[in-house]
Amino acid sequence: MNDFQEIADRVEIEALRGEFTDAAMMRDRARLAALFTPDGVLRMPNVPVEFVGRGEIRTGGERLQAQWDFFVQNSHPGTIRLDGDTATGRAYMQEIARMLDGRSGLNFAVYHDSYRRTPEGWKFAERVYEVRYVDTTPLRGSASGPDVQSHGFGEVRDAGPASEAAGTDGSVTGAPDDFGAPVSAERLDRVVAALRANGFTAELLDDAAAARARVKELIPEGASVFTGASETLGLSGIAQDLEEGDRYQAIRRNVLGMDRATEFDRIRRLVATPDVFVASVAAVTETGSLVIASGSGSQLPASAGGAAKAIWVVGAQKVVPDLSTALRRVEEHALPLENARAQAVYGQPSAVNRLLVLNAEPQSGRGTVLLLREAIGF
Secondary structure (H helix, E strand, O other): OOHHHHHHHHHHHHHHHHHHHHHHHOOOHHHHHHOEEEEEEEEEOOOOEEEEHHHHHHHHHHHHHOOEEEEEEEEEEEEEEEEOOEEEEEEEEEEEEEEOOOOEEEEEEEEEEEEEEEOOEEEEEEEEEEEEEEEOOOOOOOOOOOOEEEEOOEEEEOOOOOOOOEOOOOOEOOOOOOOOOOOOHHHHHHHHHHHHHOOOEEEEEOOHHHHHHHHHHHOOOOOEEEEOOOHHHHHHOHHHHHHOOOOOEEHHHHHOOOOOOOOHHHHHHHHHOOOEEEEOOOEEEOOOOEEEEEOOOOOHHHHHHHOOEEEEEEOHHHEEOOHHHHHHHHHHHHHHHHHHHHHHHHOOOOOOOEEEEEOOOOOOOOEEEEEEOOOOOO
């Protein structure tokens, strides 16, 4: 190997490690998973978790990040040892974090890495996370929100009325522009009340596991069920429950085996008028509206009224004050994450080609919103 190639490899591996920290900080788990080889492994014995393959790394990371109030990771250069198309190395981390249950702390850790050269460039074959020091003294600071003004090294919080985004301990959760963080209990209660006033059946559940059990209760055995493409359904296991086995007539599974050229009209009718449609939404407003974004539009007819029953499972981070903020959440938060996922899975970008806003449900009992207290999905 010539000197130039060795320098280029070291630069690319260092960039890979930097991309990992950026993806973690931006809560972009699809991008983070794509930094690994398809069979790559992320091990964190101190947590303890072990994720094997890009799918587990993405979904496992979603579950972990749903517990954060805030998380900051600073990475420092370490060692890189090249060996042809493979390499090993270490990277050093300083991290501070606070969980939604109030636990917080600071730690110093080491990532023990194995890298592999691929047609897409250098990727992680394995990352093993070793904590060297932990300080669980409660952090006195808070995650910054739009009401925080920076002045040099300090922060001056607006002296006006307390923001709804602030928790009882002074931490900020669900600030208006933090589209990935769950909102406060007060705001969740307000959304439920608004949805019910608009004709939806709305239930507030603790987590994805509770939603998974509730969906099974709501759908009768033998019903034809169409599941919209949704990270929420995939991460929660709801999609697996509905699309595998013989308890339901799984429309998505059936149409995947049909010829789109010769059976398109039948496919169109099947997905538009199922007995039950199950999906998520891009945003839900505190005034009780659901906002749904789609690239193809195939799931919109069922949501709008084609399905006899519709169930939407919605994470607490999708709550926004109003419609204009909902549209901003679609463009600034959901689309970039979905675009990265589509690129990793399908090799092509996504797009918001169609938008549906449901302001009310005129048919009593048709539409059910299962709103969770935790964040899940995009």
